[in-house]
Amino acid sequence: MTREQLALRLKNACREVIAAEEELTEIDSRFGDADHGLTMTKIAHAIEGAVDGADGTLQELLDDAAMAVMSLNGGSAVPLWNTWLDGMQEGAPEAEETDIAGIQAIFAQALEEINDMSGAKVGDKTMMDALIPASEAIAAYDGASEDELFEAAAAAAAQGAENSKNFVSKFGRAKSYGTRTIGTPDAGAMSMACFFRGLARK
Template identity: 65%
Template sequence: MKKTELAARFQHACACVTAAEQILTEIDSKFGDADHGLTMNKIAGAIAQAIEESEGGIQSMLDDAAMAVMVLNGGSAVPLWNTWLDGMQEAAPAGDEIDVPGLQAMFAHGFEALDDISGAKVGDKTMMDALIPASQAIAAYTGQDESKLFTLAALAAHGGAEATKQFTAKFGRAKSYGEQTIGTPDAGATSMALFFQGLAQS
């Protein structure tokens, strides 16, 4: 896969998140600060602009995206997304091409970086409910088709985000609402699933 195609997939991912700003705000307004839609719109916009303007290889492109997110003012999502992107760039190739093993290494490193600071597991009703299954799907893929890899990751992320409706919030402001949070999906998991949905668009 060329850098141009990967960049296009990231642009689709950002567009998916941006288009869902109102939905994300609505979800977050029930038990959170009602700012997740706005924050994710900022994050997606920063990533999209950085990727469009980046002139280096794949590693440089992801580094630019991570830096663009890092300087934003926003909710708790900002440092989390910065950490994920920064982890990915550390394992990304410096050149303009990446294959399936390269993508697997990149996403595995991004997940490890975020997992180190997050502490959240599947069932805790956070963005990790979407990222963990997506990362596992990427790691488990044995083929050589990059499009199939992203499709499987998107399906896993979507399933993980949907499952958060059944969980009680364990983190953030929503934690204080306990079992009242059952029935509502997690905003962070939803935005992560939307990002992977966009990555699956070639």
């Protein structure tokens, strides 16, 4: 995967998130602050702007994206996404392209970084319900196709977001609603699934 190819996938991911703003806001309005759609749109625009026309190495590209998100004001999603992207750049090579193993290293390091910060697991009804399965799908992929790798990740993220409907919220404002949150997917998991769906486009 070249720098240009990664940049295109990231831009496609951002466009998926931006297109879902209204849906994300509606979901978040049920038990949250109704600001997740707006916050994620800000994050997506920041990432898109950072990678659009970027040059340098894969690491520099991802570092630019992380720095762009870090500068935003917003809800809890901002530091989480900054941490995840920063983990990506830590795992990325100082080169303009990488192979499947390199992609896996990028997402493995990113998951490690956000795990340290978040503390949330699958079943806690957070963005991690989509991110952890997607990251595990990337780690488990044993083929040679970038397309297949990202398609597997997107499918896992989508299923994880769907599964979040079955859980009780354990973090954030939604936690106070207890079992009433069952039946509604987590907005953070949904936005992460959107992002991975876009990553699967090229």
